[in-house]
Amino acid sequence: MAQVPPTATVEGVSIDTRHWIDGTRVATSTPNTSSTPNTSSTPPTFTDHSPIDGTPLAPIARGGPGEARAAVVAARTAFPGWAATPPVERARLLHAVADGVDARAEDLAAVETADNGALLRSHRRGVMPRVAHNFRYFADRLLALGHEDFDTRGHTNHVSWDPAGPAVLITPWNAPLMLASWKVAPALAAGCTVVLKPAEWAPLTASLLADITHEAGLPPGVFNLVQGYGEEAGAPLVADPDVRRVSFTGSVPTARRVAGAAAANLVPCSFELGGKSPLVVLADADLDLAADLAVEQYDNAGQVCLAATRILVEEPVRDAFLGRFLDRVAKLAQGDPRDEATDVGPNIHPRHVERVDGFVRRAVEAGAKVVTGGGRNTALGGNHYLPTLLTDVAQDSEIVQEEVFGPVLTLQTFPEGDDDEAVRLANGTRFGLAATLAAGDRDRAARIGARLVAGTVWVNCFFVRDLSAPFGGARSSGIGREGGDWSFDFYCDLKNTVTAPKGWEAHHE
Numbered sequence: 001m002a003q004v005p006p007t008a009t010v011e012g013v014s015i016d017t018r019h020w021i022d023g024t025r026v027a028t029s030t031p032n033t034s035s036t037p038n039t040s041s042t043p044p045t046f047t048d049h050s051p052i053d054g055t056p057l058a059p060i061a062r063g064g065p066g067e068a069r070a071a072v073v074a075a076r077t078a079f080p081g082w083a084a085t086p087p088v089e090r091a092r093l094l095h096a097v098a099d100g101v102d103a104r105a106e107d108l109a110a111v112e113t114a115d116n117g118a119l120l121r122s123h124r125r126g127v128m129p130r131v132a133h134n135f136r137y138f139a140d141r142l143l144a145l146g147h148e149d150f151d152t153r154g155h156t157n158h159v160s161w162d163p164a165g166p167a168v169l170i171t172p173w174n175a176p177l178m179l180a181s182w183k184v185a186p187a188l189a190a191g192c193t194v195v196l197k198p199a200e201w202a203p204l205t206a207s208l209l210a211d212i213t214h215e216a217g218l219p220p221g222v223f224n225l226v227q228g229y230g231e232e233a234g235a236p237l238v239a240d241p242d243v244r245r246v247s248f249t250g251s252v253p254t255a256r257r258v259a260g261a262a263a264a265n266l267v268p269c270s271f272e273l274g275g276k277s278p279l280v281v282l283a284d285a286d287l288d289l290a291a292d293l294a295v296e297q298y299d300n301a302g303q304v305c306l307a308a309t310r311i312l313v314e315e316p317v318r319d320a321f322l323g324r325f326l327d328r329v330a331k332l333a334q335g336d337p338r339d340e341a342t343d344v345g346p347n348i349h350p351r352h353v354e355r356v357d358g359f360v361r362r363a364v365e366a367g368a369k370v371v372t373g374g375g376r377n378t379a380l381g382g383n384h385y386l387p388t389l390l391t392d393v394a395q396d397s398e399i400v401q402e403e404v405f406g407p408v409l410t411l412q413t414f415p416e417g418d419d420d421e422a423v424r425l426a427n428g429t430r431f432g433l434a435a436t437l438a439a440g441d442r443d444r445a446a447r448i449g450a451r452l453v454a455g456t457v458w459v460n461c462f463f464v465r466d467l468s469a470p471f472g473g474a475r476s477s478g479i480g481r482e483g484g485d486w487s488f489d490f491y492c493d494l495k496n497t498v499t500a501p502k503g504w505e506a507h508h509e
């Protein structure tokens with residue numbers, strides 16, 4: 001009996017949910033070790049559900065070591081050709097991918113919202129244009145890369161950016177295509193070939209990206225996609241000895257496993273991990289702006305790595321700030337993310353909601369007060385969790401120290417004028433991804449900002465991200481920086497070629 005390939009129609013968009021390896025759609029050939037024995041003619045799959053209402057969206061190819069290896073071999077085989085492709089041509093192809101993203105932006109937005117529950121209006125207006133921009137930006141940046149030449153006693157030093165080789169890119173579910181393109185675009189621009197493994201809770205737009213790269217004319221094996229669970233499909237990819245770079249965005253515990261596997265092959269990793277970032281509200285801040293910034297932290301139902309989930313307010317303005325904040329929370333519309341009027345959609349998965357709620361229940365048991373929210377939105381049901389604010393939380397408590405990754409904020413205060421205490425609280429977790437300051441006096445903000453441990457500090461703004469800026473986290477929030485030339489630095493092996501002048505003989509040294 002012929003095998004039935006996994007495909008689906010989601011929001012009217014037809015999606016082939018098999019792997020994409022060496023320019024071909026591939027179903028999983030054999031069951032994975034942890035799968036139930038596959039005695040039927042149907043290739044192993046898992047079911048992807050919508051966080052909006054729990055409906056099954058699609059069967060997804062459930063990859064394992066066989067698919068991982070095949071994808072790396074395809075990437076390794078395609079690498080010399082892609083690395084030797086002139087930058088102008090690589091850039092042209094990346095612009096064609098960006099054109100493909102633009103042309104399918106509506107489909108991509110609709111499918112992404114069905115798959116991960118983030119707001120359709122954000123996907124349409126912000127995210128998908130940004131995905132296309134990622135490809136255009138790194139295409140253009142490639143053409144502007146400086147190739148330094150300098151002289152050493154008549155010898156020429158020529159510094160070149162040599163692509164490192166096949167790169168494995170592992171992404172999370174909270175911003176699937178955005179984060180995939182943030183890795184795929186610079187890796188391909190640098191001349192690496194790639195294997196992308198998207199998160200199993202939101203794998204659909206990666207499948208559409210495979211179509212787009214194909215239609216754009218990328219040669220077979222340059223972009224490969226393996227679907228599946230982390231332990232089954234991700235683990236063999238990051239352990240493969242033919243891989244030269246691993247770029248991972250996800251949680252700290254998974255990063256430890258990835259780092260261990262990559263270390264065995266001495267493969268450099270870029271890690272973009274979790275956060276527990278502060279929003280420091282100084283007494284002279286515009287409190288309306290501060291409250292707007294605080295409420296923004298509920299975006300994507302709080303599932304944002306950069307979210308400033310710890311609000312630290314200077315004591316004299318605590319009540320004035322809190323009043324403004326609660327006014328805004330009361331106006332937040334929670335509901336279906338496809339509805340234009342919705343501000344806060346569902347969380348990704350029932351298991352994740354359970355985890356978020358566990359943090360809140362344990363915090364309350366430990367003495368935290370619920371100022372707003374504090375549980376599931378029972379009126380809406382499903383994966384909807386109320387935007388929550390907790391006070392009376394100790395700095396060393398779990399709710400202040402651990403990333404919840406849901407719509408849950410804490411509020412603490414520091415004494416008037418006590419910058420040391422503000423800095424102590426702000427820096428007082430093992431994370432260091434970002435920090436936001438709401439301040440009137442920019443000099444004071446600069447003094448405090450200089451003391452914060454964070455990859456990005458925002459003053460009177462949030463989430464402003466230029467692709468030319470370095471992006472990453474300190475401490476447990478990550479290793480390495482991407483963005484601008486930092487991305488090329490990661491995906492390349494820099495090489496210095498020293499050439500003697502004509503007629504030079506070594507013994508003249």
Ligand code: NAD
Pocket residue numbers: 170171172173174175179197198199200228229230231233234235236238249250251252253254255257258271272273274275304305306403405433473477478
């Ligand atoms: P996760 O760590 O559970 O999974 C991330 C990816 O790793 C998934 O694709 C998963 O399948 C894969 N994976 C799991 N086990 C693996 C293994 N052993 N080997 C290889 N791959 C494996 O994270 P998540 O729940 O999908 O995402 C949420 C986390 O991501 C949060 O901690 C969040 O802060 C973080 N995040 C960070 C950034 C950033 O830029 N710093 C951005 C977005 C999300």
